[in-house]
Amino acid sequence: MASPDGASGVGGSPEETELSITLTLRMLMHGKVTAGGLGAALGKGETVKRIREQSSARITISEGSCPERITTITGSTDAVFRAVSMIAFKLEEDLGAGSDGATAGRAPVTLRLVIPASQCGSLIGKAGAKIREIRESTGAQVQVAGDLLPNSTERAVTVSGVPDTIIQCVRQICAVILESPPKGATIPYHPGLSLGTILLSANQVRGCSPPG
Numbered sequence: 621m622a623s624p625d626g627a628s629g630v631g632g633s634p635e636e637t638e639l640s641i642t643l644t645l646r647m648l649m650h651g652k653v654t655a656g657g658l659g660a661a662l663g664k665g666e667t668v669k670r671i672r673e674q675s676s677a678r679i680t681i682s683e684g685s686c687p688e689r690i691t692t693i694t695g696s697t698d699a700v701f702r703a704v705s706m707i708a709f710k711l712e713e714d715l716g717a718g719s720d721g722a723t724a725g726r727a728p729v730t731l732r733l734v735i736p737a738s739q740c741g742s743l744i745g746k747a748g749a750k751i752r753e754i755r756e757s758t759g760a761q762v763q764v765a766g767d768l769l770p771n772s773t774e775r776a777v778t779v780s781g782v783p784d785t786i787i788q789c790v791r792q793i794c795a796v797i798l799e800s801p802p803k804g805a806t807i808p809y810h811p812g813l814s815l816g817t818i819l820l821s822a823n824q825v826r827g828c829s830p831p832g
Contacts, residue, residue, distance in 0.1 A: 643794060644694045645704065646734040648769075648776060648811070650687060667710060675703035686812030690734065697794065704731075704790050708783035729786060733777040734809055735797060740764050740775050742800035743793060750796065760789035772809035 672679050677695035693703045708729050715727035735743070744751045744764055755762050760781035768775060779789050 641697050641798060642694065643697045643700045643798065644692065645700050645790075645794065646774075646808075647691045647693070647707075648688055648732040648734050648809075649691050650689075671703055671706045671710075675699050675706060677703040679703060682811065684812050688811040690809070690811060697798075700794070701787065701791060705783065705787045707731075708786045712783050728780055729783055730778060730780040731786060731790070733779065733790070733793065734769065734774050735777050735793075736802035736806045737768055737773050737775050738803040738806075739797045739800050740777070743777065743796050754789060754792045758785050758788040758792065760785040762789060762793075769809035771807070773805070773807045774809045 668679060668681070671677075675695070677693050677699040679694075680692045682690040682692075691707075693700050695703070708731065711729045711731075712727055715729065742750065745753070751762055751764065754760075758781070760779055763778045765776040765778070777793065779786050779793070781789065
């Protein structure tokens, strides 16, 4: 795997090259978090508006009535990291506000990234070396789910810690996935699209036979 120093393009520093890359990061968040902590009415709230404006990232939150939503952040790597930073600190603030006051401040925050399974091997590394390196260098807890998310080719990668460590961890995870593009077609995860829902839809279609 190429070192960061070797990532520069012709006539540009590594930092300049990194900023020119468009990155898309998908996160799985509970509906209460997206609707409340990240703005009321699913992205129409002031919090999401402020994060969009201050980070320059494009942020969308999936629709639906299921408990979980996909938050998609797109932009330059710098803009995406700024948005993740603001989200992490907002979640910490909400966790602190929900406590009795004595333990408020540095409550551990958890983010669940959604990453194509074909990139998870690079993230884990040979015999788990890469993920262990990320844990040790950032101080964050990182766990790659063994199973695919339902009806998709993606896995959840859970990152936990205080916002500062989470931000460092997400940076390192993004560096790995940028160097290891997904292989083959990716079927994105859509919360709430369970097998039961698909079967129910199919039965409804079959039940609507034409007259005669």
